Amino acid sequence: MSYESAKKKYASLGIDTDNAIDTLLSVPISIHCWQGDDVIGFDSREALSGGIQTTGNYPGRSRTPEELMSDIDVALSLIPGKKKLNLHASYAIIPEGESAGRDNLRPEHFAPWLKFAKERNMGIDFNPTFFAHPMVKDNLTLSSPDERVRRYWIDHGKACIRIAEHFAKETGVPCVLNFWIPDGYKETPADRYGPRARYAASMDEILTEPYDKEFVYITLESKVFGIGLESYTVGSAEFCLSYSATRGITPLMDNGHYHPTEVVSDKIPSLLLFNKNLALHVTRGVRWDSDHVVAFDDETREIAKEIVRCGALGRVFIALDYFDASINRVAAWIIGARNVNKALLYALVSPNEKLTELQNNSDFTTMFALSEEMKTMPFADVFDEYCRRAGVPSGMEWLCDVQKYEREVLSGRK
Numbered sequence: 001m002s003y004e005s006a007k008k009k010y011a012s013l014g015i016d017t018d019n020a021i022d023t024l025l026s027v028p029i030s031i032h033c034w035q036g037d038d039v040i041g042f043d044s045r046e047a048l049s050g051g052i053q054t055t056g057n058y059p060g061r062s063r064t065p066e067e068l069m070s071d072i073d074v075a076l077s078l079i080p081g082k083k084k085l086n087l088h089a090s091y092a093i094i095p096e097g098e099s100a101g102r103d104n105l106r107p108e109h110f111a112p113w114l115k116f117a118k119e120r121n122m123g124i125d126f127n128p129t130f131f132a133h134p135m136v137k138d139n140l141t142l143s144s145p146d147e148r149v150r151r152y153w154i155d156h157g158k159a160c161i162r163i164a165e166h167f168a169k170e171t172g173v174p175c176v177l178n179f180w181i182p183d184g185y186k187e188t189p190a191d192r193y194g195p196r197a198r199y200a201a202s203m204d205e206i207l208t209e210p211y212d213k214e215f216v217y218i219t220l221e222s223k224v225f226g227i228g229l230e231s232y233t234v235g236s237a238e239f240c241l242s243y244s245a246t247r248g249i250t251p252l253m254d255n256g257h258y259h260p261t262e263v264v265s266d267k268i269p270s271l272l273l274f275n276k277n278l279a280l281h282v283t284r285g286v287r288w289d290s291d292h293v294v295a296f297d298d299e300t301r302e303i304a305k306e307i308v309r310c311g312a313l314g315r316v317f318i319a320l321d322y323f324d325a326s327i328n329r330v331a332a333w334i335i336g337a338r339n340v341n342k343a344l345l346y347a348l349v350s351p352n353e354k355l356t357e358l359q360n361n362s363d364f365t366t367m368f369a370l371s372e373e374m375k376t377m378p379f380a381d382v383f384d385e386y387c388r389r390a391g392v393p394s395g396m397e398w399l400c401d402v403q404k405y406e407r408e409v410l411s412g413r414k
């Protein structure tokens with residue numbers, strides 16, 4: 001009932017809410033497995049390193065593949081829309097008695113994940129893990145001056161390409177394989193050029209691994225600084241953009257990885273002009289790359305708006321990347337993922353063409369007035385209808401399911 005009246009209200013502005021809902025139902029959002037266990041993984045169980053940090057000690061962290069899969073299932077059942085599963089190499093499930101280093105990981109080490117994804121009709125995205133491992137020496141991996149270290153991580157990168165291709169061929173859905181290395185220095189380095197030259201050379205070697213470009217999209221993620229690596233980051237924005245552009249791979253922007261007054265929303269159209277595809281890690285940095293749960297805030301809406309107004313829903317790979325251990329971790333997944341969906345839907349039910357026309361006619365007064373008016377439209381009714389059509393609870397109902405799961409399952413994890 002309330003949807004019908006909201007629909008009319010939007011229609012009076014020339015906006016087709018049914019159409020917007022249909023469009024969004026087919027946009028995949030990649031759900032990061034690492035929210036469930038504070039980025040610990042299963043293959044080495046080393047403390048998290050690489051300048052990233054999870055804070056909080058809310059009870060109920062998943063400790064095994066079974067627990068993590070069960071938690072992901074609850075999250076998936078309460079997140080509307082199309083989803084992909086985003087795995088990190090550190091989530092390899094290596095059988096008891098077998099040992100496999102990251103340099104020789106194989107598809108079979110992810111067999112239970114592949115089965116999980118297939119049963120749920122999901123594609124898989126993948127990430128090599130260049131942190132929380134004894135072969136990370138002095139916070140360096142692919143840019144290390146130590147050939148043994150560099151070689152190890154090159155082999156890891158190549159192994160991950162083979163695994164990504166296996167995932168893609170098995171699921172029939174292309175796999176986005178994202179490279180991010182933590183490499184950097186706490187103090188001002190004597191040599192800024194050498195590490196970047198070594199990083200480029202390492203990536204070049206990794207990219208000699210043959211792969212099917214229709215099935216695997218390799219992306220490269222930049223960063224401005226990490227905790228304990230404040231003075232210099234090898235994979236800076238300029239490095240990663242230039243490398244991606246010259247090697248024909250896809251740039252990835254994480255909105256926690258820029259100076260605090262820089263915004264990814266503004267970078268999206270520029271990159272879309274010069275790249276076939278673009279990848280995003282959607283997060284929320286509070287003062288630093290703190291990886292807070294994504295909120296329905298101005299910048300998330302602005303990011304969604306740019307994707308939609310550039311007509312680029314089919315060209316941008318959207319993934320979540322945050323890790324909050326201070327609240328129920330399953331709820332954290334759901335809130336962030338629902339907010340990304342909300343932001344996209346909000347953009348889809350905006351008078352996009354009208355606003356562009358006003359800008360081009362220099363009618364900035366009407367443009368501003370209309371943009372502000374949109375904020376108090378009955379958007380919640382449209383989002384509720386989207387949830388209904390996606391087969392998930394609307395409003396706050398999802399929280400009851402999570403609370404029940406917490407009482408019955410999570411609270412038993414000591």
Ligand code: RNT
Nearest residue numbers: 034052127180254281321
């Ligand atoms: C770190 C990067 C990176 C990681 C994940 C776990 O700053 O954002 O994407 O968060 O790979």
Ligand code: ZN
Nearest residue numbers: 221254281321
């Ligand atoms: Zn990221």
